[in-house]
Amino acid sequence: MHPIGTVHYLALSAALLLIGTVGVLTRRNIVIILMSIELILNAVNLNLIAFGHALHNIDGQIFAIFVITDAVAEAAVGLGILIALFRNKETVLADEIDLLKW
């Protein structure tokens, strides 16, 4: 029995996911919220690769490539939105953008 099994990777991936979630939910700075989303996507990739390795299946790695593609698209559009937002409202704090709040 190999001492480091899939369960170790799953626990690490869960921890990374939770850290990323805390970042998204508690930080005010939009740049750091976007970085936390990258952390969450990396946790997903780690999970996919761990299962692909355990089951001797290449599909997990293919899905990880697609997740990375999504992460790139999300970062590009998110940072574009951030620049447009900063030009119009002069703030990068998420809770100061409350135009639609009652």
Next chain:
Amino acid sequence: MLIDIDVVLFYAFAAMTLLGAIFTITRRSAVHSAISLIVSLLGVAGLYLLQQAEFLFAVQIVLYVGGIMVLFLFVIMLVNLDQAAKERQFNRQWLIALAAVLAVAAELAYFLYKGAGEIHIAEAASTAAAALPPALGNTEMVADALFGEYLLPFEVASILLLVAVVGSVVMAKKRI
């Protein structure tokens, strides 16, 4: 007692990943956060290498650390973050958020604890089925699957990237 090099490497990369992630979400300065995130992503890349995903290891370093993080650093320089760094860093609902995340953490820990046995059984079955070493290298197998079975999703992903490029240019440009 002989210490397995895989175990040492796993815990080293895991510590790198988690500490980098924690520093990413707690630092006041966005540049410090970005550098911590780079450390975390490099740790994840090392874990890919431990799992025999060599192609993704290279992709992770070239694309994430070399591409996305440079994009982040450019935006940090374009946007003036000095004002934001002086203000409160966490929003008002942080206590509720932390409680909710702790609830999810307890749930995940319970499931991992209960499900660990099943995963070991599945692993043993699949190791017995695929005892032979793979004839092809990792990159070759990824390419075969990507350009064979997953050709349509691959093309759809390229359209997604095109849309993202156009969208970010439209978003960031002053006047179209």
